[in-house]
Amino acid sequence: MGNWFLNPWALWIAGGVLPTLLILYFLKLRRKQETVPSTLLWKRAVQDLQVNAPFQKLRKNLLLLLQMLVLSAGVIALARPILKGTQTFDGRVVLMIDHSASMQTVEEDGRTRLAIAKEQALLQARRFNRTGSSWLQFAGVQPKTQLMVVSFAGDARVRQPFSTNINEIVAAIEDIQPVDGPSDLTEAMQMAEAYMSAPAMITKGMEDTPVSAAQPATLMMFTDGVIASAAESVSRAGRIVWYTIGAASDNVGITAFRTRRDYENPEILQAFVEVRNFGTQPVTTDLSIYLDGQLIDAKPIDLEPGMSEAAPPTNANGNDNAAPPATSAPAGADAGRSPEGSVVSLTFERPVLTAGHIEARLSRKDGFTLDNTAHAIIPAPRKLRVLLVTAKNWLLDQVLAGLPLEKVDTITPATYEAAPAGQLDQDGQSRYDVVILDKHATKRLPVGNYLCINTVPEGLKIETAGESDDYRLIWWDETHPVMRYVDLDFVAVQKGMKLATPPEAEKLSESNVGPAMVHIANDGRHYVIVGFAIENSDFPRKVAFPVFIYNAIRFLSSGGVAESDVRLRPGDALRVQLPAGSSAAELKLPGGRTATARADAAGVARFGGTERVGVYEALAGGKQIDRFAVNLEDPDESSIAPRAAPAFGGVDVQQGEMLKASTPEIWRWFAGIALVILLVEWWVYTRRATI
Amino acid sequence: MSSAPSNPRRVEESKQLLTPEFMSKLDALEILSRKIFTGTVKGERRSKRMGESVEFADYRNYVVGDDLRVIDWNIYARLERLLLKLFMAEEDLNVSVLFDVSKSMNWGKPNKGLFAKRVAAALAYIGLVRMDRVNLYGFNSRLVHEMTGIRGRRFTGQMIKFLEGIEFEGYSHFTEAARHFAIRHRGKGVVLVISDFFDKGGYADGVRYLLSRDCDIYAIQVLSPEEIEPKLSGDLKLLDVEDEDTAEVSVTGPLLARYKANLQAYCSELKEHCTRRGITYLFSATTVPFDVLVMSYLRQRGLVR
Numbered sequence: 001m002g003n004w005f006l007n008p009w010a011l012w013i014a015g016g017v018l019p020t021l022l023i024l025y026f027l028k029l030r031r032k033q034e035t036v037p038s039t040l041l042w043k044r045a046v047q048d049l050q051v052n053a054p055f056q057k058l059r060k061n062l063l064l065l066l067q068m069l070v071l072s073a074g075v076i077a078l079a080r081p082i083l084k085g086t087q088t089f090d091g092r093v094v095l096m097i098d099h100s101a102s103m104q105t106v107e108e109d110g111r112t113r114l115a116i117a118k119e120q121a122l123l124q125a126r127r128f129n130r131t132g133s134s135w136l137q138f139a140g141v142q143p144k145t146q147l148m149v150v151s152f153a154g155d156a157r158v159r160q161p162f163s164t165n166i167n168e169i170v171a172a173i174e175d176i177q178p179v180d181g182p183s184d185l186t187e188a189m190q191m192a193e194a195y196m197s198a199p200a201m202i203t204k205g206m207e208d209t210p211v212s213a214a215q216p217a218t219l220m221m222f223t224d225g226v227i228a229s230a231a232e233s234v235s236r237a238g239r240i241v242w243y244t245i246g247a248a249s250d251n252v253g254i255t256a257f258r259t260r261r262d263y264e265n266p267e268i269l270q271a272f273v274e275v276r277n278f279g280t281q282p283v284t285t286d287l288s289i290y291l292d293g294q295l296i297d298a299k300p301i302d303l304e305p306g307m308s309e310a311a312p313p314t315n316a317n318g319n320d321n322a323a324p325p326a327t328s329a330p331a332g333a334d335a336g337r338s339p340e341g342s343v344v345s346l347t348f349e350r351p352v353l354t355a356g357h358i359e360a361r362l363s364r365k366d367g368f369t370l371d372n373t374a375h376a377i378i379p380a381p382r383k384l385r386v387l388l389v390t391a392k393n394w395l396l397d398q399v400l401a402g403l404p405l406e407k408v409d410t411i412t413p414a415t416y417e418a419a420p421a422g423q424l425d426q427d428g429q430s431r432y433d434v435v436i437l438d439k440h441a442t443k444r445l446p447v448g449n450y451l452c453i454n455t456v457p458e459g460l461k462i463e464t465a466g467e468s469d470d471y472r473l474i475w476w477d478e479t480h481p482v483m484r485y486v487d488l489d490f491v492a493v494q495k496g497m498k499l500a501t502p503p504e505a506e507k508l509s510e511s512n513v514g515p516a517m518v519h520i521a522n523d524g525r526h527y528v529i530v531g532f533a534i535e536n537s538d539f540p541r542k543v544a545f546p547v548f549i550y551n552a553i554r555f556l557s558s559g560g561v562a563e564s565d566v567r568l569r570p571g572d573a574l575r576v577q578l579p580a581g582s583s584a585a586e587l588k589l590p591g592g593r594t595a596t597a598r599a600d601a602a603g604v605a606r607f608g609g610t611e612r613v614g615v616y617e618a619l620a621g622g623k624q625i626d627r628f629a630v631n632l633e634d635p636d637e638s639s640i641a642p643r644a645a646p647a648f649g650g651v652d653v654q655q656g657e658m659l660k661a662s663t664p665e666i667w668r669w670f671a672g673i674a675l676v677i678l679l680v681e682w683w684v685y686t687r688r689a690t691i
Numbered sequence: 692m693s694s695a696p697s698n699p700r701r702v703e704e705s706k707q708l709l710t711p712e713f714m715s716k717l718d719a720l721e722i723l724s725r726k727i728f729t730g731t732v733k734g735e736r737r738s739k740r741m742g743e744s745v746e747f748a749d750y751r752n753y754v755v756g757d758d759l760r761v762i763d764w765n766i767y768a769r770l771e772r773l774l775l776k777l778f779m780a781e782e783d784l785n786v787s788v789l790f791d792v793s794k795s796m797n798w799g800k801p802n803k804g805l806f807a808k809r810v811a812a813a814l815a816y817i818g819l820v821r822m823d824r825v826n827l828y829g830f831n832s833r834l835v836h837e838m839t840g841i842r843g844r845r846f847t848g849q850m851i852k853f854l855e856g857i858e859f860e861g862y863s864h865f866t867e868a869a870r871h872f873a874i875r876h877r878g879k880g881v882v883l884v885i886s887d888f889f890d891k892g893g894y895a896d897g898v899r900y901l902l903s904r905d906c907d908i909y910a911i912q913v914l915s916p917e918e919i920e921p922k923l924s925g926d927l928k929l930l931d932v933e934d935e936d937t938a939e940v941s942v943t944g945p946l947l948a949r950y951k952a953n954l955q956a957y958c959s960e961l962k963e964h965c966t967r968r969g970i971t972y973l974f975s976a977t978t979v980p981f982d983v984l985v986m987s988y989l990r991q992r993g994l995v996r
Binding site for chain 2 (some may be wrong): 031036043
């Protein structure tokens with residue numbers, strides 16, 4: 001019954017209104033008194049009409065009958081009946097709703113895919129047992145279908161564990177808000193299956209016997225299929241019904257945005273933008289670069305079609321109502337591979353003398369707006385200050401002198417240890433961008449960046465096991481920013497330290513006795529450790545040496561990451577180094593909301609709620625201390641063309657049939673019937689009154 | 692009396708019960724009885740007994756002891772047989788008029804009570820003129836007004852005064868009134884009952900009491916046009932004028948139809964009840980001019996000639 005109505009609550013109104021009408025009929029009228037010679041015949045006449053029961057009266061009362069019909073028709077119209085056959089699964093159903101970035105695509109009807117998915121999920125949920133309301137259960141109607149609601153994007157969240165209460169389910173579905181991150185199906189599937197398995201009843205001696213789920217659940221997946229990890233997903237569910245939401249594929253988006261200051265001329269800002277066209281039409285648009293809202297540069301872009309119209313990446317059309325048979329494995333195998341689109345890369349170079357918020361903006365409007373802008377935060381131009389702590393090392397002096405640095409201070413280890421606190425650090429932060437510790441192990445390590453040569457600072461988990469005379473460099477990571485263009489091929493090392501590094505350390509280079517060069521981060525400090533003394537090698541004589549120092553200083557000064565690699569994506573954690581005395585950072589989120597992140601013992605606050613793209617501003621005591629830009633930069637999500645269901649390891653995947661909420665509604669018919677009956681009722685009433 | 696309207700129809704509108712013109716018409720009438728009763732005194736009515744009227748009835752043989760004066764001497768002269776010439780005796784007739792004086796009779800336009808009084812007055816007048824014994828009884832739950840044993844034209848004024856002085860009050864209880872009448876009334880004769888017969892106690896028992904006196908009974912049911920065609924509508928609380936009983940009705944087409952059907956059935960039932968028991972039943976709406984009723988309807992029914 002309930003499956004036929006979109007507003008079943010209206011039927012409860014009927015339960016109240018119709019008896020009220022009856023009661024009104026039973027209520028005594030305030031009658032006009034009229035004297036007659038005898039009531040004998042009147043009483044007989046009334047008795048004749050009433051005969052015995054009130055139902056006799058009701059049966060003869062055309063007006064009441066008509067009014068009941070009017071009310072019934074009106075109430076049915078309110079209940080929004082739909083012409084839809086019922087199809088219910090018994091057992092358990094998991095409604096999985098994708099709320100990732102691509103689900104924010106606006107479709108032709110002006111609604112986002114998430115809105116459509118939620119509506120479809122609600123329609124499906126309402127098709128199942130509506131008997132969740134407690135007093136029907138009380139009346140002995142047993143609920144049949146248990147529903148669970150899971151939302152997934154980068155991570156999955158159970159919005160509602162298995163329940164038969166339709167109100168809870170509806171509330172859980174309606175509560176789902178979009179996030180700007182990519183989708184990951186794996187975690188969602190794991191979570192759903194964890195709930196799906198029946199409560200294990202393990203008896204003694206039977207611990208190893210797998211207990212199968214009492215009822216295999218049906219997974220209903222409401223997604224556009226834009227899921228990077230879809231191909232790897234495996235399901236143990238009994239059945240998967242895949243509802244492909246959305247149809248739009250036209251999208252041009254920024255898939256990469258990097259900014260950096262020129263090393264030689266820090267006032268020059270270099271911006272690198274990668275724009276892709278995922279649609280089927282060639283696109284001509286332009287890209288504008290804004291600094292704090294002011295346009296500073298713009299370039300036109302011509303993009304080839306990202307994919308040909310003849311071969312769209314999906315074989316399933318979301319709005320196709322003819323339910324196709326279960327998708328076969330080849331169709332599933334295609335899913336999860338996002339088409340690359342056609343790419344245009346642009347580079348901007350503009351002098352920017354201040355710190356600021358750089359925004360790249362595509363002037364073209366499309367259904368998916370998240371990737372039409374990208375943000376970056378740039379620091380004020382500044383040359384680096386480097387402290388060299390060494391007894392005496394003219395090789396390093398020479399190299400540093402040749403680098404475009406603001407200042408290089410050289411002090412001896414003794415002076416370093418004896419220096420007053422204010423000279424080396426301020427508020428726990430090092431005054432120098434990079435400190436080079438040459439053969440000097442120290443405990444005095446203000447928060448900062450350290451290049452340690454032939455020494456391991458205390459407090460790190462790196463163990464040293466003496467020195468080895470037989471020391472050969474055998475491997476180095478050419479992809480790491482520090483080792484870029486550093487050729488260690490013919491570098492001979494006389495002797496070096498045997499290092500044992502923890503797993504979190506990045507090995508930049510390895511020797512025959514262990515790691516030779518390591519990048520490790522600890523408590524807000526970044527270290528690049530070189531396990532041998534440079535003067536014990538011919539490294540300084542190679543071209544690679546100044547390049548290595550250059551890379552290391554540049555890498556360390558950018559906070560331990562390559563400047564061009566600073567990218568925060570939705571879901572990544574923000575790390576805010578708080579000034580001394582602050583215990584919490586206030587965060588201004590994109591969209592005007594605020595949040596608070598508490599600092600740990602080291603004065604670092606972390607915030608994981610980066611669900612939306614945009615600029616996050618960290619404040620401490622009302623003062624801005626840092627800004628972060630979170631961008632989508634995900635070609636997989638930007639390729640918004642809906643994709644078919646993946647294979648899920650051979651589980652029966654069925655293409656779900658979309659329910660229509662608008663067209664099959666027939667409430668107008670009932671409203672019309674109510675009107676007609678109302679007219680008849682009026683006619684009957686007036687006819688009665690004129691007798 | 693001289694200023695009284697000559698047209699009987701205009702009498703309807705006045706309170707006057709009888710006009711001289713109408714009375715002169717009534718002078719020619721007499722009340723008939725389908726039964727022949729023995730009267731008590733010599734009257735103007737043929738009796739079962741042979742008597743001293745001028746109307747020849749029969750001959751019979753003389754027996755010793757007969758009055759010699761009634762021997763038909765002419766017969767004796769011709770046939771030499773002694774035969775007695777018998778004449779019809781003329782005696783008086785008991786005419787009793789029972790009329791309903793309960794509150795319900797004081798109703799309607801034209802008024803039922805006035806109508807009843809007029810009919811009673813007219814019949815009483817006829818009776819008086821014909822030297823019958825006229826008894827008038829007004830009843831509601833019992834006999835409340837009575838004027839009995841009047842005879843002769845000279846009582847006309849008294850009779851009209853009596854009728855005019857009667858107020859309508861109380862509730863009707865025909866059975867009790869009839870029982871009362873049966874006890875009180877001695878002698879046989881014509882009994883006229885004028886009422887609406889709307890008695891919640893029923894009329895059957897009352898009719899049985901009347902029948903016990905072996906009288907020639909006439910029942911005249913008088914109803915006002917408001918009762919025959921009610922002009923009511925809407926949701927009403929009907930109040931019975933006699934016993935203040937109430938009936939809540941929503942006057943609808945079907946209810947009105949049902950009322951009329953019930954009225955029809957009630958009247959038919961009364962008529963049948965009367966007819967089966969030898970009672971002449973006459974229905975009259977007050978819209979019927981009462982002179983027409985008396986001069987035409989009652990004649991047709993054989994009450995008057």
